[in-house]
Amino acid sequence: MIRPAAWTFAALVATMPAALAQSAAPVLLDPSGYAGVRGAAAQPPLFTGEFKRVKALVDKAMATPIDVPVPKDPGGGYTHEQHKRNYTALYGAGLLYRITGEPAYADYARRLLLAYATLYPTLGPHPAKANEAAGRLFWQSLNDSVWLVYGVQGYDAIRDTLSVADRKTIDDQVFRRMAEFLSVGNAASFNRIHNHATWAAAGVGMTGYVLRDPELVARSLRGTDKSGKAGFLAQVDQLFSPDGYYTEGPYYQRYALQPFVVFAHAIAANQPQLKIWERRDGVLLKAIRSTIQLTHRGYFFPLNDAMPDKSLKTDELYQAVAIGYAATRDPTFLSIAQWQGRSTLTPDGIAVARDLASGMARPFPFASQLFRDGSQGDQGALAVLRSGKGDDAEVLVAKNSAMGMGHGHFDKLNWILYDAGNPIVSDYGSARFLNIESKDGGRYLKENESWAKQTIAHNTLVVNQTSHFDGKWRDGEEHAPRQLFFSGEGATKVSTAEMVGAYPGVTFRRTLVQLPLGKGGPMVLDLLRVTGDKPATYDLPLHYAGHVIDMGFAATPEAAARPVLGPANGYQHIWVDATGTLGANGATLTWITDKRFYTYRMLPPEGATLILGESGANDPRFNLRREPVLIQRAAGKANAAFVSLLEPHGAYDPAAETTVASQSQVKALHHVRGSDGDLVRIQPVKGAAVIVAIADDMDPAKSHSAVIDGHTIRWTGHFARIDGEAK
């Protein structure tokens, strides 16, 4: 962690530009960024769209009388929504004033803020406060922080139009009071190392710049006691991993990102000496980029409590892309803005719109990459393997990351897969219908606990039909997986991770290999080894997204009625369609997703059985989506290995009415365990066999050997691929 020695209050003050001290000019946006915009004949399309949208919103607000109600309602209620509308209108009015020069916008902001100046000093704790830290305008102080972040940006844009008296009234009665309340008035919350505290820090710090108040800036950066143990800099140092990964997962990373980048942008403008963008090897820029990397076709990988329909088309990312572009001029951000079809009305957003319109965009470099978790990078990782850069590439995500706090799922060493633009091996995400009243008011549903978080709802090992950490997330926080190996460079890509402590006495290790072979997208080889201290039942579910085309095993369907798989831990939500038994050569399941076929070939432990099921049981309110699942079950073993191969193949073309290779192009899969590693041989229908060798040891210099079909295979290092030998 980088922490320069000389973080003193005096040093902080010294970095604030003296020239600004007596001016009221904007400090959060650079008015010169609008040069050439006002009155120009042709505007970049992205700007025009944004301008129309914000103008419509602000004009509508200005057409009704100022409404600054006494706070009363909790989230969703009238006063709550009205104060949200007010900060949105205030922020918009400030930007529109800068863009158009229309005094009406500045005057609207003035009148609105004077109304707040009358109300705010009269307020105590919000009457609808609950368990969360209470706000004054809102039931929780988080919303007050958000008000301040937007409000102070709107104020900054018009502050120089005010009379000295009005400016003093608003400075003192609104912003200074809010900043005091949210910092020293709410010190416990403010001094947390948590993304909610980042909103407070951003609001307080930006208020410090606007009010030319070094004390507020110092608190925001280093905590109320200015020791540096709390505050924004500590948050930057501790809330992201060295790779810019945020532990709650991509969906929440998107949400957490906004106050970081907005405040960093303000710091960079007002205290460039702090080199905030360079801090921790540029971790904030890494965080912007990793947020984008953790998407497929623009949609966030739906890990942990995530809404699967959440994409980069979201306010947080319009801001982050504009600010990231301002900080770097990296033209690959422009292609993201193009996909978003949106930007911001800030000078940064205008630069994005202008440079995009002039053809400067370059493709964003989606890549195979390891995202370590934990502030020290030692709490596991998210391993992303991509067969290419485009939307149709095969993308494998190995979720070897830490618990990720209360929104984390019990899914150590889980994985998901996309191919040809579609989810193939899926994650349920969260059980929630955002903002839909009849679905528990849009909150997380109880099925989020009973299904979506449970291990059986994921693609990883379940022991004795219970979830990892017995479903207790605080226990999960104590046990992160270890990412043992990652290779994302060559055509064959590999991730190996190990989990200890998800169950007492049980260790499991998983190697996932993206393995190009034959004509289709890469095959995925999955070797999961579990060692336990006593015999147990091991379930390995695969949540596949597609329609079954063929079953290569003897299946007994449930014809008369469809039973429930089990009593608890998510099993109560699975309807059983059929059970199956395996021959010596394992089993296959083939499905079609969109226009391509996928065959999943299984070599579970001897005696294992198969279960074909679907989510949706014990769901009287139809809260769950119905999605198919295949479970390999091995009972009565202490140690076991599951070897599975997922093979994309063929093509279905409904327009041309042609179908190619709807059947697996693999003839056989064979696995042997050697003394210190595993060999898996894949024999295609056409062409030479491939042998994959996986050593237990990670040492790149160590040599290994094992025998398969009478041939001795020798390799060096953790992983090797041997083509065309040992037929």
Add this chain to the structure above:
Amino acid sequence: MIRPAAWTFAALVATMPAALAQSAAPVLLDPSGYAGVRGAAAQPPLFTGEFKRVKALVDKAMATPIDVPVPKDPGGGYTHEQHKRNYTALYGAGLLYRITGEPAYADYARRLLLAYATLYPTLGPHPAKANEAAGRLFWQSLNDSVWLVYGVQGYDAIRDTLSVADRKTIDDQVFRRMAEFLSVGNAASFNRIHNHATWAAAGVGMTGYVLRDPELVARSLRGTDKSGKAGFLAQVDQLFSPDGYYTEGPYYQRYALQPFVVFAHAIAANQPQLKIWERRDGVLLKAIRSTIQLTHRGYFFPLNDAMPDKSLKTDELYQAVAIGYAATRDPTFLSIAQWQGRSTLTPDGIAVARDLASGMARPFPFASQLFRDGSQGDQGALAVLRSGKGDDAEVLVAKNSAMGMGHGHFDKLNWILYDAGNPIVSDYGSARFLNIESKDGGRYLKENESWAKQTIAHNTLVVNQTSHFDGKWRDGEEHAPRQLFFSGEGATKVSTAEMVGAYPGVTFRRTLVQLPLGKGGPMVLDLLRVTGDKPATYDLPLHYAGHVIDMGFAATPEAAARPVLGPANGYQHIWVDATGTLGANGATLTWITDKRFYTYRMLPPEGATLILGESGANDPRFNLRREPVLIQRAAGKANAAFVSLLEPHGAYDPAAETTVASQSQVKALHHVRGSDGDLVRIQPVKGAAVIVAIADDMDPAKSHSAVIDGHTIRWTGHFARIDGEAK
């Protein structure tokens, strides 16, 4: 039916241009249509794409030795596929020769045809013949006809490059022999009024033009006996309804269309006096346009045995659009070609590509329209109600058409609905995985009979859990519905139809109204009245496409296991999720589809119950898609009325995280039966009530009255909408 008196052989001969008689110049395509194409610097994109595609295909064929195997295999086998490849290559080579002037293409066609000239005369009936009329090159003569249609077009393009000797050899040993075989050699098939016979007629007739043989032309147009009872003209007169609708439904209309338009195009070029495009008030052009009208976002309405993924992107429609544009120069065809992204390499296709590139396309006029069924237009109809022209319009299709032969479904007065680009009320289409080997070789699955065709799999009345016509399609052919009323002009659109004979002693009548009210898309009011001669159980299923958001009735879920609904007629394929009971005010079910909410509000007969289920039971091979269904069940009634209202409302925006109006905007639905009609009152949450009045009588001049809530409502004609009265 238009049938000019003077259809004599002499008259036919007289219409063939004498000037052509001794020439060998192309008669099926106009070589001048390629003027400006050869060697031009810039080509229209659609042409370039097509040219590359065909050139790759033909060049690949030319790179291997000529292969004209002795016929042996059935469909899918080697000799079958090779003869298909040959006609495709022959047709492509002819077009490429005309476009490029490369003698190699003409020479390849010559060598290929000389090989056929050696083989063909030696052939008897195909060794793999089955129940269908046997071909010589193929197991069924239909494929031989298709060979001839493509082959003779390829031959026509290069025939003038041949020596007199080669030309005579190919004329006599290939084409004349084929045409003889497919006409007089196969008279029973040739003289049918059936779309398979249209392929034969097209092949024989086009051969007649190319070989300058009026006898072949006459047979093709008027049947082997030239009486006019059979042949192409009789097919044109009898196989389409006056509105250009083909009785098997949109999916098969697409398939049937091709030989009609290809041959009509040849007739128009060679015997313009026949005015083939004007025949029956332009029925063939109507057929092209109606094929396009019967789509949603380019995908065919999936009625009867249809694949739901079949769109206008299909060879038949590339041909039909090019030929239709050549015949009419209607610029709205160009927008269809644009959507297709394909055209043909014929001069007509080049005109499409060129005019599209020069910006002449106009939107295709998708409209509310009635498509009568039956050659006389008296066998029911397909009623299409569209709220607008665009892809997002609400489209209601009332399937009041006839049985449609063996691919028809038992779904009299069925309906489907699209809104905002999505299916909302759906039709299963056919149970089939086209060309997928493991799914019964890609043929119709047995679940096509046991589920997809059955009445319960549709959105219409089921009596005593049996299907219409007891599931016998030949009985269905005897009983078409009657379309009693259609109004597609105003904002409120109406279809009323009646079915007699689907069940002994049972008549049912259905009015579907597209009713704009409030902010969302139009509501759909559904009044279904049934009168029977004895008490029965009436089921009214609704196959909705979406996720349940709210249930406005008391539901009892099946928690422990999920039972099957019934033993047969499709009921064996439904899993029961829950059953429900209704209050006096009926019941509601709200679901979300994509970004919009839909509430289905039911007023079934008193004592009715509800069943929530899903398809997929008794399906051991996972042949069925799992789709939800809601069934209203009224038991023990002879006469009954089901009043239902489907209401699109609100919006869900995952990007902005906003949800609007997720709850129904209707407060109450009320229905009364008067002495000679029905009144339904819809009371919105905001705004005035609307009363819909539906008289039993269709007479537009007749007056009616009925009383609702103490108010007397008077109206004239079958249907009236009364806004803002009788609160």
